[in-house]
Amino acid sequence: MTEMNPDKCCDSACIPCERDPAGSEPFDLCNYVGGAFVCHSNDEWMNVLEPATGFRFGRVPLSSEEDVATAVAAARSAQPSWGALSHSERADWLDRIADALEACYEEIAALESRDTGKPISLARAVDAHRSVSNFRFFAGILREHEEEVFEMASATNYVVSKPVGVGALITPWNLPLYLLSWKVAPAIGMGNTVVCKPSELTPMTADLLMRVIDGVGLPAGVVNLVHGDGAGAGAPLVAHSDVDLVSFTGGTATGKKVAASAAPAFKKLSLELGGKNSSIVFADCDIDSTVTGVVRAGFLNQGQVCLCGSRVLVEESAYDEFRDRFVDAVEAMRVGDPSDENTDLGALISEQHLKKVQGYVELAKQEGGTLLTGGTPCMPSGFEHGNWMAPTVIEGLSPNSRCATEEIFGPIVTLHSFSSEDEAIVIANNTNYGLAGSVWTGDLDKGKRVSEAIETGMVWVNTWLHRDLRVPFGGVKDSGVGREGGKWSLGFFSEAMNVCVKHD
Ligand code: NAD
Numbered sequence: 317m318t319e320m321n322p323d324k325c326c327d328s329a330c331i332p333c334e335r336d337p338a339g340s341e342p343f344d345l346c347n348y349v350g351g352a353f354v355c356h357s358n359d360e361w362m363n364v365l366e367p368a369t370g371f372r373f374g375r376v377p378l379s380s381e382e383d384v385a386t387a388v389a390a391a392r393s394a395q396p397s398w399g400a401l402s403h404s405e406r407a408d409w410l411d412r413i414a415d416a417l418e419a420c421y422e423e424i425a426a427l428e429s430r431d432t433g434k435p436i437s438l439a440r441a442v443d444a445h446r447s448v449s450n451f452r453f454f455a456g457i458l459r460e461h462e463e464e465v466f467e468m469a470s471a472t473n474y475v476v477s478k479p480v481g482v483g484a485l486i487t488p489w490n491l492p493l494y495l496l497s498w499k500v501a502p503a504i505g506m507g508n509t510v511v512c513k514p515s516e517l518t519p520m521t522a523d524l525l526m527r528v529i530d531g532v533g534l535p536a537g538v539v540n541l542v543h544g545d546g547a548g549a550g551a552p553l554v555a556h557s558d559v560d561l562v563s564f565t566g567g568t569a570t571g572k573k574v575a576a577s578a579a580p581a582f583k584k585l586s587l588e589l590g591g592k593n594s595s596i597v598f599a600d601c602d603i604d605s606t607v608t609g610v611v612r613a614g615f616l617n618q619g620q621v622c623l624c625g626s627r628v629l630v631e632e633s634a635y636d637e638f639r640d641r642f643v644d645a646v647e648a649m650r651v652g653d654p655s656d657e658n659t660d661l662g663a664l665i666s667e668q669h670l671k672k673v674q675g676y677v678e679l680a681k682q683e684g685g686t687l688l689t690g691g692t693p694c695m696p697s698g699f700e701h702g703n704w705m706a707p708t709v710i711e712g713l714s715p716n717s718r719c720a721t722e723e724i725f726g727p728i729v730t731l732h733s734f735s736s737e738d739e740a741i742v743i744a745n746n747t748n749y750g751l752a753g754s755v756w757t758g759d760l761d762k763g764k765r766v767s768e769a770i771e772t773g774m775v776w777v778n779t780w781l782h783r784d785l786r787v788p789f790g791g792v793k794d795s796g797v798g799r800e801g802g803k804w805s806l807g808f809f810s811e812a813m814n815v816c817v818k819h820d
Contacts (some may be wrong), residue, residue, distance in 0.1 A: 318685070344375045345519055345543055347383060351536025357382045362516055362545065367433030367663040368654050370701030375378075376519045379544035380666055381552040384511070388556050391482045391509040394537025398477040399507035402641040406505050407455040412532045414451035417497075420528060421448065424493060424521055429654045431520040432489060433663030433703065434617050436655050442617075447521070449492040453606065453615070453785045454501035456807070461806060471818045477810040479507030481560035484553045486513045486574070488566040489665050490620045490725075493521035500525070502805035504538055508561070511540040513550050516564075516664055519543050546570060554578055561809070563649035564588070568749075568794045571763040575797070584809050586798040588622070588790055590723040591751030595625030595745040595780070596734075596766060598757040599634035603641065605778070606756040611645045613780040614753055615707050618661050623752040623774075623781060627720050628731050629658035629740050635733040642731070643688050646707045650698040663702045664726060672702040673726030676719055677708060680730070685713040690727070715743040723749065737762065741769045741807045751791035754780045 344361070346353040360378035365371065377383075398406075417424065421444045429439040466473040485499040496514055503510050514522035526541050542549050550570075554562050554577045559582035564574045568589040578585045595610045613625035630638045654662035664670045670693075677691045690708030711731040713720050720730045734740040744753060754776040757763045763777035773791040776782055789801035798808060 341411065343373075345377060345523050346378060347387065347543055348378060348523075348530070348539070348541040349383075349387045349537075350394075350540065351530070351534075352528070353526070355621040356380065356543070357386075360548075363518070364431070364519060365666070366430055366702070367665050368430075368699050370667070370703070374431065374520065376516050377543045379542045379549045381548075383542050383544070383554045384549055384556060387511045387542045388482060388553070388558050390537040390540050391511050394535060394556055395479065395481060395507075395509040398504070398509055398538050398584045399534060401507070403458045403461055403505070404635060406507065409532075409534060410458070410501055410505055412450045412795055413501075413528060413534070414448050414455065415602060416528045417451065417525070418448045420524060425523065426655075427520045428492060428518075429662070431518045432492065432617075432665060433654055435659040435662050437657055437659070439615060439654075441493060442461055443494050443521075445493075445756050447525075449785070450494070451499040452499045453568065454505045457786070457802060459805065461803075466810045471816050473814055473816045476813045476815060477506065477806070478813055480809060480811055482509060483508045483510040483561045483563060483809065484513065484556070484559045484560070485510050486550055486553070486564045486566065487515060487522075489515035489518040490617060490622070492518040493525060495565050496522055498800065498805075499565075500539060501809065502800075503563065503809045506806055506809040508809055509538050510540065510552060511559070512539065513544065513553050514541070516543065516713045534653040537778065545584060550574075551577065554583075557581065559583065559759060561585070563800070563808070572577070576645045581623070584808065586790075586800060587796040588800065589751075589794060589796040590725070590749060591791065591795050592721060592723050592747040592749040593623060593625050593752045593754075593772070594770070595628045596744060596755045597628060597634065597638055597718075598740075598755070598759070598762065599629045599631040600758040601634075601756040601778070602758065603634075603638065607638070607641045607645050609778070609780055610755070610756065611642065611649070615646070615649065615661060615727050616781070616790075618664055618705070618726055619707075619727040619729070620665065621781070622725075624725075624801065625752075625754055626724060626729055627715070627743075628729055629734050629743050631716075631740075632735045635731075636720045639688070639731055643709055646709055646729075649707055651694055651704070651706065653699070660818035661707060661727065663699070663704055665703065667703055669726070670705060673705055673724055676722075676724045676726070676728055677710075680710045680713060680717075680719045681730075683713055683717040685717070685719060686709040687731070688731075690731050715746060721747045737766060741766060745771045748794040750793035751795035752776075754778075 594754035690706035
């Protein structure tokens with residue numbers, strides 16, 4: 317393990333919450349391995365750019381296979397003693413982390429807003445809030461987790477939940493700490509030790525989590541973090557022979573590589589992948605709350621949430637009224653400085669992603685779509701180097717078009733009409749994805765009936781992103797394999813073993 321070089325890495329700042337998130341000095345991040353902040357083994361770096369300004373505010377190590385191996389070894393050596401603790405002892409650790417994270421609430425929100433370009437109000441309400449509550453929630457259900465017993469006439473079966481071993485936790489850029497904490501908490505709660513590999517585009521709050529974990533004194537090696545890109549750090553981590561499970565959240569194309577790499581060793585695998593979700597609007601809905609809800613579903617986090625409803629299917633008889641009110645509401649959203657409390661939409665994650673999203677506007681025109689609003693870059697004054705895109709609504713596309721079926725992951729929503737319940741279901745199911753969806757209707761029986769007919773992992777009726785952490789979370793088709801959330805996370809991050817004891 318390389319010792320930290322104070323000229324290169326941050327040493328004295330290795331105390332949770334002391335870093336000034338508004339500071340303008342670029343700084344270099346370190347890996348966190350075996351309870352210490354350490355330099356990576358080469359001198360390769362990547363700039364961390366603020367999406368809103370395009371300016372650099374940090375550098376992330378591009379770690380190598382060697383760094384990954386060191387981190388996996390640290391996790392392996394910590395696992396037996398960590399795995400030997402009781403559920404309630406590990407739950408106490410999760411609560412300590414939650415308390416320390418909560419004390420950094422504002423810092424999490426500010427860092428996340430700066431790192432991702434999302435509005436500060438959203439970073440507070442969603443990212444900071446959920447990161448803390450993920451640790452608290454899993455502490456709670458861990459304490460309630462009871463050994464299952466199955467009695468037979470001549471024997472008693474009981475189920476032991478054993479740790480799986482060393483876990484690789486790989487996360488994307490859109491909800492950085494929210495998703496990392498969603499994995500770390502249940503993984504270590506069930507007695508595993510882990511190596512985290514956050515997105516190289518948004519590494520800042522993962523670094524903060526390591527400082528928090530270091531600050532509370534979690535035993536060395538239980539949580540390790542290796543920064544880097546997918547090819548240099550992510551792929552060797554998944555492939556490492558001493559990694560027992562992989563929990564991956566990211567794009568479908570990457571998920572396929574991860575699955576192929578993990579399969580030969582039969583690693584336990586959870587894949588939370590992309591989505592192309594429908595918001596289905598029936599004419600009998602409450603139009604005011606539906607417009608508000610469907611706009612939120614389409615554009616939250618600039619449309620960069622895997623659950624976003626980016627294709628809106630509207631019953632023919634209500635189409636014109638809904639479209640006009642929807643476009644008015646989209647145009648009323650304030651796009652601007654992410655640090656402004658009143659901003660509704662911030663910047664897209666990167667220049668490369670902006671180009672991809674803009675490419676879909678061009679494609680939509682070729683596919684016969686009509687732009688109702690947006691479609692152009694929109695740079696707020698003072699942010700000319702950032703990645704800005706006006707919220708965009710397109711109609712007139714075939715529901716089978718590429719724009720209506722592929723994941724764009726940006727502030728673009730396409731509108732389509734349908735004439736019957738059956739047609740709405742056919743259109744909703746006409747994508748390779750199956751992650752989420754929402755149904756908007758005054759008839760709850762119809763809402764439930766349509767929901768259950770959609771090939772997807774989760775559906776909301778008259779609401780969207782209304783999350784209860786106890787429920788299963790995950791997708792079907794190209795949206796992934798497995799479920800996380802509540803007892804499903806506890807199950808994934810453990811091995812259920814049956815012991816059968818014959819009675820005298
Ligand atoms: P991505 O697949 O490009 O990257 C995700 C992570 O995987 C990053 O940390 C990256 O460095 C790493 N990675 C890249 N190549 C790898 C490889 N070969 N082996 C191992 N790791 C590798 O995804 P992204 O662009 O960061 O995130 C956006 C995508 O994530 C969207 O498709 C979105 O729908 C999806 N997403 C899904 C969920 C969900 O819960 N289903 C949640 C959030 C985001």
